[in-house]
Amino acid sequence: MLNERQTAIFKTIVEEFIRTAEPVGSKTLMNMLDFTCSSATIRNEMAALEDMGLLEKTHTSSGRVPSSKGYRYYVENLMEKQLDESVKNSLQTVFKEKHYTLDEVVKKSCDILSQMTSLTSLVLGPDSRSQTLQHIQLFPISDRTAVAVFITDHGHTENKTFQFDESVSLNDIQTCCNLLNDKLSGTPINHVLEKMDEIKPLMAACVKRHEVLFEAFVNAFVRFASDNVYCSGQSNMLYQPEFADIEKLKGLMKMLEDSSLWRQLADHEGDLAIRIGEDNEVLQSNNVSVVASKFHIHDGEEGQLMIVGPTRMHYNQVVALMEYMSRVIEEMYREES
Structure with missing residues (x-):
């Protein structure tokens, strides 16, 4: 698309504008190019590059800046990746x-x-939203703390730490986990929350402080299903x-x-x-x-x-x-x- 001189001028303009955020003019280019070229010739080549849609004029300077099309051409044809x-x-x-x-x-x-x-x-x-809930596993940490781990069919996990007082027992949390495993295993993650409403009455029937635990599990699923x-x-x-x-x-x-x-x-x-x-x-x-x-x-x-x-x-x-x-x-x- 570009001849050798146009390529050198265009590449120099892109890299100098990236470095300074200032439009690049013909006089600046004369001092930067590794070959001799008159200011008039450079301006002609810049005009040609502008006609191709690779460069744009600005309102505040006679210099040029790369266009979106110009940056695209640069990254696809001229960019040399650098990592020390x-x-x-x-x-x-x-x-x-x-x-x-x-x-x-x-x-x-x-x-x-x-x-x-x-x-x-x-x-x-x-x-995780495209995955399904496979299993919830409970790990006791102490008399008053346990961690529930939610696992998907792809092996993705989310943890929920429970710290409970005397009114909520480890046995209550395990009962909830068993119930959720029974009713939610195989459910897509983005459908779990809507199914939780169906499970709430069942949880109420077997756990005294079901409201606290229900809210805790819902919050865990919200975080799991979020972006x-x-x-x-x-x-x-x-x-x-x-x-x-x-x-x-x-x-x-x-x-x-x-x-x-x-x-x-x-x-x-x-x-x-x-x-x-x-x-x-x-x-x-x-x-x-x-x-x-x-x-x-x-x-x-x-x-x-x-x-x-x-x-x-x-x-x-x-x-x-x-x-x-x-x-x-x-x-x-x-x-x-």
Whole structure:
């Protein structure tokens, strides 16, 4: 699509704009290109790149900035992924310092991504709503404490800790678990709550303090069936020039709170997806890009890491970091399984 000179000019404009957030003009390019070219020739090539839809003019400068189409061309044809060995070593060290649970690994990965990129990161855990409840198991911890573990057919779990006084006994909780196992085993997670109403009279017939226990189990199922989305580094967007406009920032914060939107963005083929500005109808914004990387767990389950930021993000670094982090999570899951 582009000749050698156009490619060099376009790549330089994209990477300089990513670095400075300032439109790039012909005089700046003359000092940056590794070949001799007149200002007039550069301006002609910039005009040609603009006609192709890869560059845009701004209202405040004679320079050019990449368009959404331009960023797409860059990531698909020109981007060179970069991840220093020191970064890899740092990540390996972080996870080897302590024995983390799998949930902690995923959330810590999310926190690290937001810190290393100075952008916002999200993690979507495996979606338990498509699974069925297989079993509830009760583990006594002490005379006044027990943990109920809810297990799906895919091996996904949710824990509920019960701390009870003399009016609620361990025997009462075990009776409730047995009843729930009998009536709910094989039920899709997203249908469990509606079936709980049918079970309430049965629970009342065999347990004195059934209201307390019923509410406790319902709360556990609500958490189990909810979207497993964790977000880190929202405040990083305050320091991005693109979101200095308060209305744009409000729009972004509203997006971050919409878990259904991130589930839509998670629906893509392949392990990596890059959604750029207005070329993606789900985002409905020409200021935001999302890089998503899948991590695979046992029995075909998968989660996703996402980086959210301005279209002017360091794609080469972000993509390399995301792919590496996904592999780290997969290795941790293999060690735990």
